[in-house]
Amino acid sequence: xxxxxxxxxxxxxxxxxxxxxxxxxxxxxxxxxxxxxxxxxxxxxxxxxxxxxxxxxxxxxxxxxxxxxxxxxxxxxxxxxxxxxxxxxxxxxxxxxxxxxxxxxxxxxxxxxxxxxxxxxxxxxxxxxxxxxxxxxxxxxxxxxxxxxxxxxxxxxxxxxxxxxxxxxxxxxxxxxxxxxxxxxxxxxxxxxxxxxxxxxxxxxxxxxxxxxxxxxxxxxxxxxxxxxxxxxxxxxxxxxxxxxxxxxxxxxxxxxxxxxxxxxxxxxxxxxxx
Amino acid sequence: xxxxxxxxxxxxxxxxxxxxxxxxxxxxxxxxxxxxxxxxxxxxxxxxxxxxxxxxxxxxxxxxxxxxxxxxxxxxxxxxx
Amino acid sequence: xxxxxxxxxxxxxxxxxxxxxxxxxxxxxxxxxxxxxxxxxxxxxxxxxxxxxxxxxxxxxxxxxxxxxxxxxxxxxxxxxxxxxxxxxxxxxxxxxxxxxxxxxxxxxxxxxxxxxxxxxxxxxxxxxxxxxxxxxxxxx
Numbered sequence: 001x002x003x004x005x006x007x008x009x010x011x012x013x014x015x016x017x018x019x020x021x022x023x024x025x026x027x028x029x030x031x032x033x034x035x036x037x038x039x040x041x042x043x044x045x046x047x048x049x050x051x052x053x054x055x056x057x058x059x060x061x062x063x064x065x066x067x068x069x070x071x072x073x074x075x076x077x078x079x080x081x082x083x084x085x086x087x088x089x090x091x092x093x094x095x096x097x098x099x100x101x102x103x104x105x106x107x108x109x110x111x112x113x114x115x116x117x118x119x120x121x122x123x124x125x126x127x128x129x130x131x132x133x134x135x136x137x138x139x140x141x142x143x144x145x146x147x148x149x150x151x152x153x154x155x156x157x158x159x160x161x162x163x164x165x166x167x168x169x170x171x172x173x174x175x176x177x178x179x180x181x182x183x184x185x186x187x188x189x190x191x192x193x194x195x196x197x198x199x200x201x202x203x204x205x206x207x208x209x210x211x212x213x214x215x216x217x218x219x220x221x222x223x224x225x226x227x228x229x230x231x232x233x234x235x236x237x238x239x240x241x242x243x244x245x246x247x248x249x250x251x252x253x254x255x256x257x258x259x260x261x262x263x264x265x266x267x268x269x270x271x272x273x274x275x
Numbered sequence: 276x277x278x279x280x281x282x283x284x285x286x287x288x289x290x291x292x293x294x295x296x297x298x299x300x301x302x303x304x305x306x307x308x309x310x311x312x313x314x315x316x317x318x319x320x321x322x323x324x325x326x327x328x329x330x331x332x333x334x335x336x337x338x339x340x341x342x343x344x345x346x347x348x349x350x351x352x353x354x355x356x
Numbered sequence: 357x358x359x360x361x362x363x364x365x366x367x368x369x370x371x372x373x374x375x376x377x378x379x380x381x382x383x384x385x386x387x388x389x390x391x392x393x394x395x396x397x398x399x400x401x402x403x404x405x406x407x408x409x410x411x412x413x414x415x416x417x418x419x420x421x422x423x424x425x426x427x428x429x430x431x432x433x434x435x436x437x438x439x440x441x442x443x444x445x446x447x448x449x450x451x452x453x454x455x456x457x458x459x460x461x462x463x464x465x466x467x468x469x470x471x472x473x474x475x476x477x478x479x480x481x482x483x484x485x486x487x488x489x490x491x492x493x494x495x496x497x
Binding site for chain 3: 001002004005006008009010012013016017020021023025026027028029031033034037038039041042043045046052053054055058059063066067070073074077078080081084085159160161165169254257258261264265268
């Protein structure tokens with residue numbers, strides 16, 4: 001199998017290499033990729049949408065239909081991971097408790113009585129190591145600033161590199177950092193799974209809903225100029241505000257799906273103990 | 276685009292990719308994948324694609340590595356090939 | 357002979373990114389079809405996807421171009437009828453492949469999440485991640 005694999009790969013590679021000579025030169029300003037549609041975008045994006053960041057303008061306005069289905073695909077991936085892995089809570093399970101003062105570990109089988117005194121006992125995972133004080137304190141200080149940075153990236157997507165996707169991923173990464181440094185159970189108690197499900201579908205709904213709102217106001221689907229009468233500005237600024245609204249929707253969807261997939265992966269469906 | 280920097284990053288990318296599929300320890304493969312993603316992010320920053328570099332840095336070198344390590348944690352770490 | 361050598365060197369140096377993209381794509385393709393371990397196959401899938409991203413972004417560069425964010429002082433007229441003659445197209449790199457690749461990266465991480473959950477499920481059912489051992493267990497019932 002490996003020899004067949006190597007032969008196939010070498011044949012495909014040679015076939016592709018032969019045609020590299022036909023490609024246009026690297027970094028050529030007159031290559032066909034740069035001279036058909038994109039000069040229109042470069043020259044007219046600022047006048048049509050008042051957004052200097054060309055990538056955000058094309059992503060959320062000129063090619064907004066594409067981005068809507070991409071948000072749907074991300075939501076579907078979160079759902080698929082949930083349906084594949086999530087196990088219901090079982091009553092018969094083994095839990096471990098540890099006495100803080102002496103370090104004695106208790107193993108409690110099959111719904112025996114658990115200690116109720118949380119000052120003296122705390123629950124640990126089956127593969128527990130003592131959590132380091134430096135990591136815990138540093139991440140507790142750092143996570144709010146990471147989230148504020150993510151909101152900055154979302155709001156300044158018009159003028160600097162950034163936008164909806166990047167902000168959503170950074171927000172998701174901050175909660176994953178909380179789950180890694182403290183405990184999966186403390187992260188789940190702060191952001192529950194039901195919240196994540198509602199937020200992700202709400203994000204996709206905001207995007208599609210903006211499109212339908214433009215349809216209801218008489219223009220075509222996802223033509224943000226129709227929002228000018230609702231927002232009280234002219235058509236160009238309405239397109240700029242429409243881009244911001246859909247970016248908020250995309251950020252919500254991406255953040256909640258990434259956290260949801262992490263919860264399911266790191267606890268293999270049980271959402272009880274994790275990495 | 277300084278061509279020396281370009282050349283070094285391209286060679287490192289190929290080395291990381293070939294190493295990531297040939298090591299016998301799956302945790303090392305996950306970490307090598309993270310290094311590969313980071314080198315690609317540098318390559319795109321050099322080429323002027325700043326949005327793509329930002330997304331690749333957060334997604335590839337951040338979230339994707341955590342997913343891989345979580346999966347290796349729940350399966351096995353050793354592999355025969 | 358010397359002219360031929362310089363020609364070949366120019367050919368390689370002018371299209372270095374395309375050679376890298378082909379090598380990376382073949383590395384990922386090999387890992388997808390010839391490796392036994394499921395997680396190695398998933399790593400190969402990731403390498404394949406990022407090689408395609410490299411191809412598209414290399415197509416969008418321009419010599420002497422800067423990042424695709426318009427400078428603030430340049431086009432200051434915002435009335436819609438005015439044809440902007442102030443923006444020079446050759447000054448900015450092509451932003452269209454960047455947009456397509458942003459979508460591709462995020463869809464790639466979603467696919468990675470689903471693929472890894474499938475791998476965890478396979479491990480729980482069969483106790484191993486090697487493809488030949490799984491085939492043996494399936495054949496023996």
